Amino acid sequence: MLYSNHSAKLRKCLALGLLFLFLPAPQAAPPDMEKMLRLAEARYGAPAVVAVTQWRDAMATARGLTETEKINRINEFFNRRVVFVDDVEAWGKTDYWATPLESLGRGRGDCEDFAIAKYVSLRSLGVPLDRLxxxxxxxxxxxGSQAHMVLAYYPSPRAEPLILDNLVGDILPASRRGDLFPVFSFNSEGLWVGSGASEKASGSATARLSRWRDLIARMRAEGIEL
Incomplete structure (x- = not known):
């Protein structure tokens, strides 16, 4: 999401990030779309069923594509299908991380929700964890300078990342996104401070508890296993 009080928000996000519990990350299983369709209808009604069906079809079409084609297809799908709003408007909370089902069910989400949905989709399509x-x-x-979240895709471990952003339709190398200044990045395996591709943050694994773990639990209950 975008925040006017960016300094305080970034400090909060970094503090939360350093508490993440990073879970083992085997090959992600395909989402249980039948379960998600039932939940979409029960929670949000017919429009949500259409949205989840479109996601299922987009995933099925993308499965046989190259990785480059997959990231373009998934980036375009969510940028077109979900409307950007802040968490207060979408959820009545100042900071909430939505599951892909929640984002598609409401048809709305903030920058974190876009990035999460793209991450989940690409992991489910077989993109390796160390590339996201x-x-x-x-x-x-x-x-002004505002807090924001994007998804970074690394074609190889030390390659320059490509940036998937809900505010910019084109997927561009980080060097062409001079408007973005990295603070920290994470996935299900670890957390990195700044723009370093290999400098993983330290900390006790048993102490890393956060909304990331809560998000994973909620996604699992909806049929998504990362």
Whole structure:
């Protein structure tokens, strides 16, 4: 999401990030779409069923594509299908991480929700974990610096990442996104501070508890196993 009080928000996000519990990450299983369709209808009604069906079809079509084609297809799908709003408007909370089902069910989400949905989709399509990072950045928007989240895709471990952003339709190399300044990034395996591709943050695994773990639990209950 975008915040005007970016410094306080970034400090909060980094503090939360350092508490993440990183769980083992085997090959992600395909989402249980039948379960998600039932939940979509029960929670949100017919429009949500249409949205989840479109996601299922987009995933099925993308499964046989190259990785480059997959990231383009998934990025375009969510940027077109979900409307950007902040958490207060979408959920009545100042900071909430929505599951893909929740984002599609409401048809709305903030930057974190876009990044999470793309991450989940690409993991389910077989993109290796070490190529994907959810990345908090400071974004230069309208002359100010605001907290924002994007999904970074690394074609190889030390390659320059490509940035999937709900605010910019084109997927561009990080070097062409001079408006973004990385703060920290994470996935199900670890957390990295700044823009370093290999400098993993330290900390006790038993102490890393956060909303990331809660998000994983909620996704599992909806039929998504990462």
């Amino acid at each position: 990072r959810l990345t908090y950045v400071r974004a230069q928007i309208g002359g």
